[in-house]
Amino acid sequence: MGRKAQPIALQLLKGNKNRLTKQEIEHRQSIEEKLKPKKDAVKPPVWLNDVAKKEFKRIAKELMELDLITNVDINALAAYCDAYSDYVECTKIIQDEGLMVEYTNKAAETNKVPHPLLTKKKQLHEQMKSLATEFGLTPSSRAKLAMPKLDEKPKSEEERMFGDAL
Structure with a gap:
């Protein structure tokens, strides 16, 4: 079973293990803000x-x-x-x-x-x-x-x- 999805802010606090680019990070932040x-x-x-x-x-x-x-x-x-x-x-x-x-x-x-x-x-x-x-x-x-x-x-x-x- 896979891990639970984490908010992008939490991922960044933990060190950006997924190696997301700045553009991917901004995209995730905008989507999460809309879904909040x-x-x-x-x-x-x-x-x-x-x-x-x-x-x-x-x-x-x-x-x-x-x-x-x-x-x-x-x-x-x-x-x-x-x-x-x-x-x-x-x-x-x-x-x-x-x-x-x-x-x-x-x-x-x-x-x-x-x-x-x-x-x-x-x-x-x-x-x-x-x-x-x-x-x-x-x-x-x-x-x-x-x-x-x-x-x-x-x-x-x-x-x-x-x-x-x-």
């Missing part, structure tokens, strides 16, 4: 609860400043914020009830078992983590965006002398 979705309606969906809406507004503000969010990204960000809200709720319940809860089995024996919401909390954490990387919300995902990939093969004499002009 609007960002005039980045608002939290009505179905989010108050905690999720607050988180949506906080993250959307940061992403808008970086020009990383558009109208078509709203549902993905809302899914992250919804998972965040559920994660916070699970955490509060576990804090109130404790990590271990009493469980009575069919034989009428009472035992201490790990709180059932710990499993749900772990699932929500994984969901948040996968969505967070899509938006560059983790340090490692931002580092991947910023770090150019190094060419493994040495440059020829002509490439060293003339660079991208070839």
Whole structure:
């Protein structure tokens, strides 16, 4: 399976491995600009609860400043914020009830078992983590965006002398 297509700006940050000419780069930039979705309606969906809406507004503000969010990204960000809200709720319940809860089995024996919401909390954490990387919300995902990939093969004499002009 092939790699995901990347915006031209990201390709250039990573070092123009495809050896695109200036004309090809300008052509791609103009096409991407035409295809870029609007960002005039980045608002939290009505179905989010108050905690999720607050988180949506906080993250959307940061992403808008970086020009990383558009109208078509709203549902993905809302899914992250919804998972965040559920994660916070699970955490509060576990804090109130404790990590271990009493469980009575069919034989009428009472035992201490790990709180059932710990499993749900772990699932929500994984969901948040996968969505967070899509938006560059983790340090490692931002580092991947910023770090150019190094060419493994040495440059020829002509490439060293003339660079991208070839």
